[in-house]
Amino acid sequence: MSIDKKEHIVSAAIELFAENGFEGTSVRDIAASAGVNIAMINYYFGSKEKLFEAMVEEKSTFFREKLEEILQDGTKNELAKIDAIIDNYVNRLMSQHKYHRVIHQELMLKQREGLHDSIVATFAKNKAVMKSILEQGMKKKIFRKVDPEFTIVTMIGTINQVLLSKPMCKFLVDKGEDFDPYTDEVFKKRLVTHIKQVMHAHLLNK
Amino acid sequence: MSIDKKEHIVSAAIELFAENGFEGTSVRDIAASAGVNIAMINYYFGSKEKLFEAMVEEKSTFFREKLEEILQDGTKNELAKIDAIIDNYVNRLMSQHKYHRVIHQELMLKQREGLHDSIVATFAKNKAVMKSILEQGMKKKIFRKVDPEFTIVTMIGTINQVLLSKPMCKFLVDKGEDFDPYTDEVFKKRLVTHIKQVMHAHLLNK
């Protein structure tokens, strides 16, 4: 019917946008990949740009969750909360790395700037949670005095550096041609271990 | 004459590619921005794609320098060398942030994959220098045992996270609409201070 087909089109669009960018993907490409007539895309979404917005709308809900319960978990101290956030973030971003790449392509460009606010708003809650944990930890003297904003930048930046560009990732971690960082569990473990090690050293006194 | 005009076209292209991407920038846009006839671009460069390659060729020389003399500086210990690299990298990338954005857009896409190797090769020397400093430091027991590749990822990733997307950068560091991270010296100082703090904590024993 209708709702399945709409999601099917969105999935095909994410795949193609991630590989070729928004301008580099034609409506005909998307239609062919989704196995529907070209006109269906405008029939369902109104325009190519509105299809993009529908994609953001659908996927962004996926990122507006989970972190808050970590914040309120009484059984964890601040360091354990940071660790939980790192696990959670790496897992979420890696499982959605194609969509993640699409929106980061978008944030680099000046076109369609109207979407930037709503995209960035997706991360607002996560940033607030992260920041409040850091500030609590500093108040309790568990953490040393750090720049909370840039500490978040380092965490997210490390993940993005390996997630956004496959050739750059493969070059940096010295991997061969057939290596796929986004499905390799050993790689994920190595990434998580490294980020935790960096954050522990950065945050903990002594 | 000829060589000036070619550089003038390349400059206009970088500006537009950074804002709109490769596919989002038309040859007519570039010609208009550079103040030349459309046909001149194909006359000088052969095609839009070859213009892109010429841009990479011209700019990449800018990144293939400097780090090696830091490596061989006998007056600096390994930690001081890391600090020098951080200073050097932040300065170079910020001064060329538009070109830097263009090539990172490119690395995210599957189109023109033939260029990826030569782009990535630009960083090869820098990575090698960085890695050998880290390994030397670990051998001398000045540095603790870390993952050298991912340590580089964190350093570069932190810089890229604030450099590649202005709206994301402004959101993460809580800045207003008229704030420009790429020219703000206070911001640069804050970034450098943070990265050094992270790297010191990460690398130094106790």
Place this chain on the structure above:
DNA sequence: AAAATTTAATTAAACGTTTGTTTAAGTCAA
């Protein structure tokens, strides 16, 4: 040094494709 000739630079116009979008006719179930 001037004139003649060759080469290089520049232009407006046109080329054939591809683009996103719309139309108008058709199918099918309710």
Place this chain on the structure above:
DNA sequence: TTGACTTAAACAAACGTTTAATTAAATTTT
């Protein structure tokens, strides 16, 4: 028979590139 879905075809606009004619500069010949 209504209304939502689906289609092939057509739309104008924009794309990268090429052409053929013209101007400017450089080189050679007188």
